[in-house]
Amino acid sequence: MLETEDRPSDSPYVARVWHSRNAGAEHMMSVATSIWELVVWKHRGLPHAAVRGPETTASMADVPDDLEAFGISFSAGTSMPHLPVSQLVDRQLDCPHVTAKAFVLRGEEWELPNFENAEDFVARLAREGVIVHDPLVEEVVEGGTATVSMRSVQRRVVTATGLTHSAIRQIERARQAAILLGEDMTPTDVAHRLGYYDQPHLARSLTRFIGRTATQLRRGDAAEPLSLLYKTDA
Template identity: 65%
Template sequence: MPIESSHRASDSPYIARVWQGRTSGFEQMTSIATSNWELVFWEDGGVIRAAVRGPETSASIAEVVGDSRSVGITFAHGASMPHLPIGELVDGDVESPHVSGRSFVLRGEEWEIPHFDNAEQFVERLVRAGVLVRDPLVDEIVWGGIAKVGTRSVQRRVAAATGLTRGAIRQIERAREAAVLLGEGVSPLDVVHRLGFYDQPHLARALQRFIGRTATQLGAHDEAADPLSLLYKPEGPGRT
């Protein structure tokens, strides 16, 4: 298969998703918007690379050269690395300055490269070392929880932990959920009603901006279009 991928949920409050993938034969793919940042490891021409990738606020085209394997940890809203201000990573990334076949450098320290099955153990080590921290209020608020602090405080904390506003996060997540539903065969009109879009043109604009697809393309599983990056139903705290 030209592109293969798998992903799983996690019981860690720091992790939204763990994924792995393999590409072959594609020259480009559509990278859909995401409100989460992630730590990614991939092989490029036989060389292992590692990077922290920030949230992506719109769909874009990503080049894929030859065969490539990758593993990623997508972090939950509220998890952050204090030494890497997330606001500076939105629509961007920072590569590790040194990566060997088994380790990489993060915050000036060497760490063993994690695998698909041991991401939680790796993240626990980051937390114990103070590399990764978490503001639990942020994840709750993003998914509709009630804040016990003022609105301005909430805005500051969400922006500090995610690099985005709460409104931007919800727009991205709603578009992603709409894409999943359309791919499952739900009609555009039903998606509009389920997810609170104003009307079908509103849905169409969101899909084009955040997913890079039309409702028709998603519903028909358009094989002529470039493959999409990882797409799954958004999951908040306590959701399965």
């Protein structure tokens, strides 16, 4: 299993902060996600850091036996002008020159953040222009309405997230379905509550984005743990 702790953030740039430790897992199911992350981890005593982009399908990932990892999951609408999110979709970009105390991002050296000081680190990134935030994108992704044209909304969503609004909705709906099934809601009720056409539509979505069946999610007995799932207000 993976021992994971996570918390929401009051920063407009951050959706979640988490850290985890391997407690016996060899593999995990990395579920689809519509947001990107900065991840810092140690493997065999050596530090690593990477920017991990949105994931459009579920995939199996190896878990090193001594893994200790920390991550900042950035909010919808947050992006890096020097590194478009569209170039990170289904990709991980390893940061060069990582030491026990620092790493390189945008060609500059930054102190490695941790679970406790993540917001301070992100605030510095924002002040230095490494990241920017488009509140309209966050508003639309969370179900709000925009005062600009639909074409403008679509363009800004793709620019900030690397994904279309439709793709984001599909991913986030599947993630919410997985959470509800894990709380023992029936597939019929989940399909009705989240607007799936029927149970086969729900089943296809779960297979694609979560890598689990509804039965597996309700039992919670799959051999490989899932990557981070959490409730949101959306």
